[in-house]
Amino acid sequence: MEAYTNISVTGDKGGVGKSTIACLLAEWFNYHNHKIKLVDADPNQTTKTWLEKCEEAGRAISFPTSNITIVDTAGTSGSSLIKYIKDSDLILVPFQPHVSDLEIVVGWFLSLNQLLQEKVKFIPNRLSNTKEQRDGLAELQNIIDNEGRGELLSGLSNRPAVYPPFLNGSKINFFNNNLDEKVKDETTRLFTSITSKTGVMINETESCE
Numbered sequence: 001m002e003a004y005t006n007i008s009v010t011g012d013k014g015g016v017g018k019s020t021i022a023c024l025l026a027e028w029f030n031y032h033n034h035k036i037k038l039v040d041a042d043p044n045q046t047t048k049t050w051l052e053k054c055e056e057a058g059r060a061i062s063f064p065t066s067n068i069t070i071v072d073t074a075g076t077s078g079s080s081l082i083k084y085i086k087d088s089d090l091i092l093v094p095f096q097p098h099v100s101d102l103e104i105v106v107g108w109f110l111s112l113n114q115l116l117q118e119k120v121k122f123i124p125n126r127l128s129n130t131k132e133q134r135d136g137l138a139e140l141q142n143i144i145d146n147e148g149r150g151e152l153l154s155g156l157s158n159r160p161a162v163y164p165p166f167l168n169g170s171k172i173n174f175f176n177n178n179l180d181e182k183v184k185d186e187t188t189r190l191f192t193s194i195t196s197k198t199g200v201m202i203n204e205t206e207s208c209e
């Protein structure tokens with residue numbers, strides 16, 4: 001399988017977890033000894049700030065010559081979004097499965113050409129087991145099935161005690177923390193599935209200390 005090397009974290013919606021997922025994915029690859037280049041294409045600079053805080057704490061995250069690039073984009077529509085996703089091998093689209101968010105996300109997905117739609121992996125974020133969310137996820141799965149393109153991945157739960165503090169930066173890799181089993185399970189499941197679509201090989205027994 002050919003390796004995917006350009007990953008964008010995008011979608012036509014703000015505040016849904018793009019930066020959180022871009023930074024966690026960077027941690028995941030680094031934890032598994034794969035150097036990545038992390039690009040912040042959002043003027044709000046959440047990812048860049050996280051990167052700088054980790055570097056100030058003595059941890060290098062982003063390596064310019066790496067062949068895996070992760071781009072965090074701004075959650076606004078328009079040509080800047082297309083500019084970043086058109087070169088992507090994998091287009092990760094975090095979203096919150098609420099009706100209002102879904103309308104925007106689905107409208108954006110349907111506006112993409114078929115080639116781009118095929119690369120889209122939706123990531124439900126801030127999941128909680130409510131009927132509204134279950135209905136939203138089922139609705140999105142229907143649209144994906146109808147289009148025959150795109151994919152719905154497993155997501156991350158709503159964990160205010162875990163994910164917001166992560167964005168403050170740390171001298172320790174997220175996956176080297178003493179993670180709660182549920183957090184470990186959901187992040188491992190999601191990032192293993194993303195990695196498997198890139199062709200990058202990871203070895204569970206070989207991780208950084």
Ligand SMILES: Nc1ncnc2c1ncn2[C@@H]1O[C@H](COP(=O)(O)OP(=O)(O)OP(=O)(O)O)[C@@H](O)[C@H]1O
Pocket residue numbers: 013014015016017018019020021042044046073074075125126127156157158159160161163164165167
């Ligand atoms: N699974 C989660 N559980 C709890 N809080 C979360 C979760 N994911 C993200 N958050 C919080 O939600 C807020 C928005 O997340 P984030 O900044 O990653 O979104 P974004 O899509 O990059 O936003 P923007 O469009 O402003 O760039 C942050 O405060 C973040 O800590």
Ligand SMILES: [Mg+2]
Pocket residue numbers: 018019020042044046047072073
């Ligand atoms: Mg962001």
